[in-house]
Amino acid sequence: MTEIDIHTFGRHANAGHASPFGAHVLDWQPNSDHPLLWLSPRAVTDGTAPIRGGIPVCAPWFAAPDQSPAMPPPGAPAHGLARTRRWELEERAPQSLTYSFTHRRADAGGVFPHDFTARVVIQGSEELTVALTLVNDDDHPFAVEAALHAYLAVGDVKDITIDGLDGAPYYDAAKGRNAVQKGALSLVGPTDRIYVSTSPIHVMDPRWGRRITVDKSGSGTTVVWNPWREGAARIADMGDDDWQRFVCVETANARQRAITLWPGHPRRLTATYGVDQMD
Numbered sequence: 321m322t323e324i325d326i327h328t329f330g331r332h333a334n335a336g337h338a339s340p341f342g343a344h345v346l347d348w349q350p351n352s353d354h355p356l357l358w359l360s361p362r363a364v365t366d367g368t369a370p371i372r373g374g375i376p377v378c379a380p381w382f383a384a385p386d387q388s389p390a391m392p393p394p395g396a397p398a399h400g401l402a403r404t405r406r407w408e409l410e411e412r413a414p415q416s417l418t419y420s421f422t423h424r425r426a427d428a429g430g431v432f433p434h435d436f437t438a439r440v441v442i443q444g445s446e447e448l449t450v451a452l453t454l455v456n457d458d459d460h461p462f463a464v465e466a467a468l469h470a471y472l473a474v475g476d477v478k479d480i481t482i483d484g485l486d487g488a489p490y491y492d493a494a495k496g497r498n499a500v501q502k503g504a505l506s507l508v509g510p511t512d513r514i515y516v517s518t519s520p521i522h523v524m525d526p527r528w529g530r531r532i533t534v535d536k537s538g539s540g541t542t543v544v545w546n547p548w549r550e551g552a553a554r555i556a557d558m559g560d561d562d563w564q565r566f567v568c569v570e571t572a573n574a575r576q577r578a579i580t581l582w583p584g585h586p587r588r589l590t591a592t593y594g595v596d597q598m599d
């Protein structure tokens with residue numbers, strides 16, 4: 321298999337790479353000793369599987385298809401069809417890349433029975449911004465889910481705390497129950513939570529002495545995921561110890577915050593990632 325195409329974007333000190341395979345940000349360098357994103361050393365980069373790490377784009381459904389309000393057909397792949405699509409490079413500027421694709425139900429063998437266009441704009445300067453726009457090209461409204469599934473690089477996931485979710489209700493998929501966040505979030509085991517929240521979050525990383533801020537718009541849920549040791553052992557494209565090196569903070573419209581996409585009313589989901597040193 322041939323390797324996927326890769327494009328650079330951003331200024332010298334804050335450069336990054338992205339691929340039209342999935343409109344996927346692979347890496348981006350903030351003003352910090354460490355990269356913003358974790359990319360698996362075992363990531364498959366020949367276009368035969370989703371890329372593990374960076375920022376996968378999940379659309380038009382999220383996670384397992386059988387639980388999605390977007391109602392993809394049984395047997396559809398997890399996290400939608402966007403992350404394994406070859407997108408068009410629509411525009412290339414020194415600091416930004418724009419990718420898009422159109423989905424037509426007639427061409428897609430029934431995998432998602434509605435027509436839409438997806439566009440991703442990636443911009444790197446002092447911060448990294450990723451914006452996903454979904455456009456209904458059909459003649460009827462339909463439900464979609466979406467997520468910018470960022471793998472944020474951390475010194476050690478066991479040491480971090482996540483601020484900004486205090487008081488947010490969440491569905492705990494690892495434990496199969498609903499709960500409400502109290503205070504800052506520390507991860508102590510397999511974590512897979514869909515928070516109903518529109519707030520920015522901060523990942524406090526004492527080991528690397530830095531704070532990552534994820535600000536967002538057009539997003540009603542924030543997903544926090546880490547498979548921990550036991551989950552990582554079942555993931556082929558992740559090394560045994562790699563789970564300690566990232567936390568996924570996903571800017572999403574998932575499950576109860578799925579959106580209805582109306583003809584003539586594009587919806588945009590934006591995440592901005594910034595890094596500063598901790599006091």
Ligand SMILES: O=P(O)(O)OC[C@H]1O[C@H](O)[C@H](O)[C@@H](O)[C@@H]1O
Binds near residue numbers: 570
């Ligand atoms: O392994 P993947 O298909 O990339 O999914 C990785 C993870 O993504 C999200 O965070 C979901 O909430 C998890 O349930 C899922 O395990």
